[in-house]
Amino acid sequence: MKFIKFLLVGIFFGIVLVKSEAVSWYRIYEMFRFQSFHMYGIIGTAIASGILFLQLSKRGGIKSIEGADIYVPKKDKGITRYIVGGIIFGLGWALIGACPGPMYILLGTGVWSMIIVIAAAILGTFLYGVLKNKLPH
């Protein structure tokens, strides 16, 4: 039962990303061609709302369900891994038109070929794990 809230958040997430068309391959294409404001509007308002929530929770003392402060894990310092890893991710994102959330959501919408993409993404993550110590970070 303790997982039911996560299931509900996931369902909500899936519905929002389909209805916002953020899972559309075409919307991603359009974004990277600067031919529509749609995706920029989504990402921009999501970040603006997120900043607002985190600032309010810091100042207004919104606590988590366990009574602790709202905590966002800090990313490690560095430049190389973020820029190089980011570019590799971006190349894939624009090719298949889906990032890790939408991959699963699109599977739910009935895009069965996405199983191939997800399997390849798991393999890609595995390759990173194996090569991690040899890569500049």
Add this chain to the structure above:
Amino acid sequence: MEHILNPWPWYISGPLIAIVMALLLYFGKTFGMSSNLRTLCAIGGAGKFADFFKFNWKDQIWNLTVVLGAIIGGFIAVHYLSNDSGTQLNPSTISELQNMGFDKPGATLVPQEMYNLDVLTTPKGLLLLIIGGLLVGFGTRYAGGCTSGHAITGLSSLQKPSLIAVIGFFIGGLIMTNFILPLIF
């Protein structure tokens, strides 16, 4: 009801995505979808090959539950909360894609030219999906996050590493869409 069945505008959708992040933080967790790929590796026994996968994956079951929900959410959205309005793309996007050989841009969520099951039987079609998946899976872990972890959560919490990663996402995306896709199609 019509407002729900039609595609939702960006100024509604963006804040709703922030609510997903806020709810997960409220539940004492964090919004990061790509971590599940690492968890799936660990479940599959990848810990035998790299220490990176040696962790207690059972602590991540909550996140796999979010994934399960997302799949169900995708199903509900297309079957019960949509009409056949399609995606209203920029007319120049449509004509551009038609010139590249895409038949009905925006009619479905993903192009049939890439995702139709028939395409899987062609080496080119299969290879594109595999390469795309590999790039996403490798890149997201190298960068330590994806669109949810860096672009939404990282930028909302004003973290510089996430800004660098998102700039990387866009450099890669711009190169693929503007220079590589026209060579492929």
